[in-house]
Amino acid sequence: MTVPTDRTRRPFRMDEGVAILERTPATLDALLRGLPDGWIHAHEGAGTWSPFDVLGHLVHGERTDWMARVRILLEHGETRAFDPFDRFAQFAESKGRTLDSVLDEFAARRADNLAALAALRLSDADFVRRGRHASLGGVTLGQLLATWVAHDLDHVTQISRVLARQYSDEVGPWRAYLRIISGEQG
Amino acid sequence: MTVPTDRTRRPFRMDEGVAILERTPATLDALLRGLPDGWIHAHEGAGTWSPFDVLGHLVHGERTDWMARVRILLEHGETRAFDPFDRFAQFAESKGRTLDSVLDEFAARRADNLAALAALRLSDADFVRRGRHASLGGVTLGQLLATWVAHDLDHVTQISRVLARQYSDEVGPWRAYLRIISGEQG
Numbered sequence: 001m002t003v004p005t006d007r008t009r010r011p012f013r014m015d016e017g018v019a020i021l022e023r024t025p026a027t028l029d030a031l032l033r034g035l036p037d038g039w040i041h042a043h044e045g046a047g048t049w050s051p052f053d054v055l056g057h058l059v060h061g062e063r064t065d066w067m068a069r070v071r072i073l074l075e076h077g078e079t080r081a082f083d084p085f086d087r088f089a090q091f092a093e094s095k096g097r098t099l100d101s102v103l104d105e106f107a108a109r110r111a112d113n114l115a116a117l118a119a120l121r122l123s124d125a126d127f128v129r130r131g132r133h134a135s136l137g138g139v140t141l142g143q144l145l146a147t148w149v150a151h152d153l154d155h156v157t158q159i160s161r162v163l164a165r166q167y168s169d170e171v172g173p174w175r176a177y178l179r180i181i182s183g184e185q186g
Numbered sequence: 187m188t189v190p191t192d193r194t195r196r197p198f199r200m201d202e203g204v205a206i207l208e209r210t211p212a213t214l215d216a217l218l219r220g221l222p223d224g225w226i227h228a229h230e231g232a233g234t235w236s237p238f239d240v241l242g243h244l245v246h247g248e249r250t251d252w253m254a255r256v257r258i259l260l261e262h263g264e265t266r267a268f269d270p271f272d273r274f275a276q277f278a279e280s281k282g283r284t285l286d287s288v289l290d291e292f293a294a295r296r297a298d299n300l301a302a303l304a305a306l307r308l309s310d311a312d313f314v315r316r317g318r319h320a321s322l323g324g325v326t327l328g329q330l331l332a333t334w335v336a337h338d339l340d341h342v343t344q345i346s347r348v349l350a351r352q353y354s355d356e357v358g359p360w361r362a363y364l365r366i367i368s369g370e371q372g
Contacts, residue, residue: 020221027213045193139359147358150353160340160346167335173325176322178333
């Protein structure tokens with residue numbers, strides 16, 4: 001991928017990162033709650049995730065991953081690796097649940113986690129503290145928190161892309177102008 | 187682009203298309219209102235659009251494009267081409283405006299346009315009616331309406347991608363796992 005060199009970048013700042021994290025549940029609620037089932041369970045082929053699957057994955061991260069990793073890093077530094085993140089847990093956990101209940105759980109767990117994060121009263125000086133990822137090796141607290149944010153946005157992108165592509169045929173000749181369908185990035 | 191052959195597709199249905207169209211203003215409101223300016227004006231380099239620019243583009247479409255094209259198609263069929271869509275109008279129109287005012291205008295104009303669309307009482311039989319795009323040639327009403335929907339989702343995808351990539355450096359080694367940053371599609 002060619003990346004333009006003049007694009008903007010944000011340094012990680014707690015207030016700016018939290019501003020995204022606290023908005024994701026409401027964003028996905030506005031996009032998905034009440035949508036017809038055909039949209040909620042749409043996917044891009046075998047092994048790809050529907051909006052319902054993605055939402056379950058986000059809930060699993062709130063349950064087991066992000067704040068647990070923050071605590072392991074603060075308590076153990078690089079001496080203890082983070083527990084692995086089960087990227088497929090949602091298929092069992094979400095089974096038989098309604099979309100509404102998964103949306104509600106995501107909002108509640110995210111709010112709890114952001115309250116727990118705020119209670120740690122972390123400052124910029126803490127962001128260089130180091131922990132250990134079992135596969136990636138040494139990482140910093142700032143990188144972990146920035147990844148939590150980018151991971152949210154990655155999955156908002158994924159959900160809207162999966163939905164858009166349901167109309168790949170329906171848009172007819174406009175396909176050429178819709179980058180999400182034609183496969184080109186804008 | 188290789189497209190898996192077993193992915194789901196939706197046929198265009200008015201209720202399912204409108205279900206997306208009516209949610210987009212609230213989705214972008216939840217994602218963007220109150221975000222720090224650095225996020226709102228983030229971009230991917232020269233010639234690319236910030237979330238603020240994209241929102242102005244969506245407003246311009248509501249003002250001048252989608253319903254105007256529906257009406258031209260219904261009144262003139264293929265005898266009159268649609269007016270061209272100015273993809274750069276937002277740079278003048280949005281200049282000096284607050285994000286909040288653009289979000290408010292998008293929600294109001296979208297609601298008005300969906301009310302006007304409902305008042306046309308279109309049925310599935312109307313979706314094959316034909317109009318003419320100045321560059322693309324003959325198109326159907328169903329394709330026009332499906333494109334309105336996919337265009338919304340294309341730009342939701344774009345906004346969340348632009349935001350995610352602000353942390354391309356900040357995520358450190360996790361870059362390899364974040365497809366929105368590494369450039370791979372999930």
